[in-house]
Amino acid sequence: MREEPRAGRILSLLKSATGRDGLQGPRPGVIFRAMVSPYAQHVGDQDPVAVLRSSLAAYQDTICRLTSSTWQKPWAPQKWTAEQIMVHVAQWEMILGIRLRCGVAAPDYVVQPIDQDEIMRREGSVVDGQTAFAAFDGSRRMNLAFAESLTPADRSRRFKHPEQGEIDVEYLLVTIAGHAEHHLRQIRTVIES
Secondary structure, three states, rough: OOOHHHHHHHHHHHHHHOOOOOOOOOOOOOOOOOOOOOOOOOOOOOOOOHHHHHHHHHHHHOOOOOHHHHHEEEEOEEEEEEEHHHHHHHHHHHHHHHHHHHHHHHOEEEEOOOOOHHHHHEEEOOOOHHHEEEEEEEHHHHHHHHHHOOOHHHHEEEEEEOOOOEHHHHHHHHHHHHHHHHHHHHHHEEEEE
């Protein structure tokens, strides 16, 4: 099956959301809010599934360069250590992966918001970086396999987020991919400092 270019997918999503070609705008009376992930800048024009794949390899390549002392270094003054970043990334790879599956398979799905700071407060100091990376690696492999199986119709499925409004599976794919990319840069900063 030939993969549709990203711009074509976006126009297809616009058409499915608005009933028009996306260039003409929505039908009269239809309210359309573009769903843009806060991590979209880290994905750019790439297919988020390709970014899931490439960032998994990049994490595998990067994490093996961390030593016991660099795991404990913050990426910037008063910021998380490499270990805390890895715990956070693993947590959200799992959380967003479950949301992805529910968005595809659960009718009338509504996302349960989660406070990232509370999760880190509860778990951040009890899981080490290597364990967090192992959890991320396994979760990412599962998320990637699942994401690769999704059809265009799956990727356009919509559901509700109480804080962000209506979002779709594509939004979650971009978020999962972009979130990991964002934090990979921080871990690389620790290594390079």
